[in-house]
Amino acid sequence: MPDTKIEDLRLEVHAATADMAAAAAAHTADVLTRAVAERGAARVVIATGNSQLAFVTALAGYEVPWSRITVFHMDEYVGIDADHPASFRRWIRERIAEPFGPARVEYIDGEATDVEAECLRYEALLRSAPIDLTCMGIGENGHLAFNEPDQADFADPRWVRPITLTPESLHQQVGEGHFPDIASVPPTAISLTIPALLSARTVQVVAPEERKAAAVRNTLTLPISPACPSTILRRTPHAILYLDAPSAATSQDLLPTPA
Known part of the structure; x- marks a missing residue:
């Protein structure tokens, strides 16, 4: 499968979303299985959202020692209940906890x-x-979790903090079908910070779909700064970014031909 490196960030590009999802799922299964073999247990932080659905669906096809694994998620809206259709707790419960039994x-x-x-x-x-x-x-505005442009702190001493969503993030939540309109989206959330996310021994980033193409190019080309939080991935040698053809479409001059 084609792969490359931009600064410290490794990338894999796949022609089909299903192939990208399978590659990411195989990688997750390998990392967690090795961690359990080495230390008897593993801990994983899992993102929620539409862009992760193909990957999580593919993960069901791999053997993972879930009975030895603790799962965290990376954000939640303030004031939302755990059964709300847009709750990230509900996403994790329905797509990770119930089917996999960690x-x-x-x-x-x-x-x-x-x-x-x-x-x-x-x-x-x-x-x-x-x-x-x-x-x-990666968010459409380059956010990681809910660490928003010009609010993210690459050296934040805290690992979890309250944040205020930008207008772009509010629109993304509506566009993904989680809320009927902007007024329905909670304006604040609790989010893991950049240092917390990148503290993991391995960081896996799955960013499919055409709507992420601009964010992917910005990640790979803009100056590394909180103005586009995802640019910090280029200084993260233990990270790997998985793309499909649509999300890589505007970065073809930087990337190998998809498999």
Whole structure:
């Protein structure tokens, strides 16, 4: 399969979304299986959202020692209940917890009355042992989790914090069908920070679909700065970015021909 490297970031480009998803799923299964073999347990942070659906669906076809794995997620809206159709807790429960049966799932409580206390609680859980793998995507505005342009801090001392969504992120949530209109999207969320996401031993980024093409090109070409948070991936040698042909379409001059 074609792969390349841009600065420190490894990339794989696949012609079909299904092939990209299978490659990412195989990679996830390998990383987690090796971690369990080496240490008896593994810990993984998993992104939610439409861009991760093909990858998570493909993951069902691989043997993973889920009974020894603890799962975290990377963000949740403030004030949303766990059964709301757009809740990231619900996404993890329905697509990871119920079908795969991991040893434990640690959820961010979007309904916590004390948001700062919930951030500290979740940060303590994350820091309690090494994270083996972060599985994430790239937002249409270049955000990672909900670390927004010009708000993200590459050296943030905190691992979890409250954030305010940008207009672009609000529109993305509506465009993906999670909310009927902008007014329905919660304006704030709890999010893992950039240092938390990149603290994992391995970082896997899955960014399919034509709507991510501009974000992918920006990731690969813009100056590395919080103006486009995903550019930090080019300084992350333990990261690998999986693309399909549509998401790689505007970056063809930088990338190998898709397999």
